[in-house]
Amino acid sequence: MTTKSRTRPWLFHGGMSLLALLWLVPLLLVLVTSLRTFDDLADRGLASLPKALTFGPYREALGLGEWRSIINSLIIAVPVVIVSLVLASMAAYALARHRIPFRRTLLLLMLAGNLLPAQLLLIPVLKLTEQFGLFDSLLGMIVVQTAVGLGFYVFVLHGFMRGIPDEVTQAARIDGASTFGVYLRIVLPLTKPAMAALGSLAFTWTFNDLLWSITLLRSEEKLPVTPAILGMQGDEFVSSWNVIAAATVVAAIPTVIVFLRFQRYFISGLLIGSAK
């Protein structure tokens, strides 16, 4: 072995650890901030060593009703993920495997919808939800969030489903499967990795959304966790950074759990088709 081949892994690991550390510093900062008192922060600044660590900010954040807002977020995010995936997979299957007239136009339309900035849709959607009686309701949030994400999910799943060999679905057809049977028993199981990856993405997006919730919701008790954290700032001009940091850490837990749970699908999703 030459010296070069022995030092290279060290260089690699050293460099990577440094990069990883850089990534982790902001997270650590939030974590440390969430454990400090407000006076300590105000007195010595954010970039100082803490005088003492306390769970006070967490108690305060949860005391300000963070549980309720996390439950609201889940009430919105879980149905959005399920309904989006069911609808998107059906639409994608139809567009990818059936000769539907204007299927390409439809797909492009869905993609084009994603190119519009959400800000453009805020007022019209607000007025629409008001007319449908969905304004300031969690159901309205579910409907809007599903509608907003659907185009993108269909687009991704469509691409994925086109990669499934035709022969598989044709074989199922010959065995007597109906269109819906093929979808349910052949296509869905094969798209599972993409669905899992998209599902966790959809969950994160919906859970972390702020814009739609402050547009479509008004009642304090219906607010999901992101605007609720905004309301914890404490004052119009000065914010209790420690409480916000604590609330943010708590609010990140559901998304982290979802990601950890579906992590392996990401990897298998990336590898699909590579062993052809």
Add this chain to the structure above:
Amino acid sequence: MSYPNVSRRGFLAGFGALGLASALSACATATPAKPASGSGSTSNALLLKSRETSDGSRKAMQALLDTFVKQHPQYKPKLNTMEAAAFQQQIRSDLTLSTPPDVLTWFAGEIASNFAKQGLLLDASSVFPADGYSPQFAQLSTDASGKKVFIPTNYYWWGMFYRKSYFDKWGLSEPKTWDEFIALCKTIKGKGVIPIALPLSDSAWLTASWFDYLNLRLNGATFHRALLAGQESYTDPRVAKVLDSYREVLPYFDPAAKGLAFQEGTAKWQQGKEAMFLSGPFLADAMPADVKDDISFFQFPILDPAVPVAEEAPLDGFIASAHTANPEGAKAFLGYVATPEAQELYLKISGNTVIPANSNAKSPISTPLLEKGRAMVAGAADVTQFFNRDTNDDQLNVLTAAMVKFMDKPDEGADILKQWQNDSAKARGN
């Protein structure tokens, strides 16, 4: 084979039915909540939407509602608090909803009369007290057609805040005139301390406080109002004079100003790394208890003794939506918050350093800082609100861009003013 035997048509029909059912149920649940909008309908619910999120302010608002309902048991009040920035973003759509919040916290000035111009505010003339409000406050509560649309509850002031112990340590005293002020800045800088805090990274709007004050001191409140209303031009030589004075203080601002968040700025000021902060008393409200007593302020220095002294005294209060389903209740509440008792109750519970707007109300927590502020505003020949309250947020954005650009390129004042006038006119045109 045992796959669920669903035909495509059957499946679609089923799904359609599901969708229809859910849509119908949504209507069914929503309908009762929706009153026949506009006047004539009777609802006794009273929704108060507040932008004050601090614990003390929440409790104070709730106490107002609790006391109000004791006097008017027929109403069912409810408090809804929204974070200030989101509140400001939502209010435009809130006031046009078919079921708007009945009463809202808001600011006096153009920012309120603009809503009144669009017919969005309830006429509260019948409950506006004849006695208790100064003519200036009464004027600020009146829209163009003479209706009272705003009920002032409290106000604060702007000044140059400093910590007494540090000023003592450095052997400094409060300056009165601009020259004394510049000399003071020089002395402070000589001691290795940054003279003036101006954290801009998340609060560039603070530059407006400097513009307002320099313009008020040099050109007076009448010109200031005319300029903000678009009747005077930013290319006017009088505005150029404002930038000249601003250029004089630029070297004394924190060189790191643009990278500092408001909170970091207040922390540096609190630690004595920055000596002065042009701010409102909200700066003191956020400090630890032992620091609060150490805080004082001085009046923005006089530039031209011939100009009548005007101060910024932003006035806060309540408005009611014109589309409220409970106009009687909303008016009754507005009438209640105008009383000295209600304003004292709010101040006692919230603990905020603000002055009651009704002159018959006393401050329940009187501090030297508060009395100094009250005396300064009372002694002023005229009061203004604040740049964006006297115009609107679009004009504020134009100002912020110009002022920050000037800090980078203090030699391009003329070009910046030309651009400013252009952008301002454009923003007004929309």
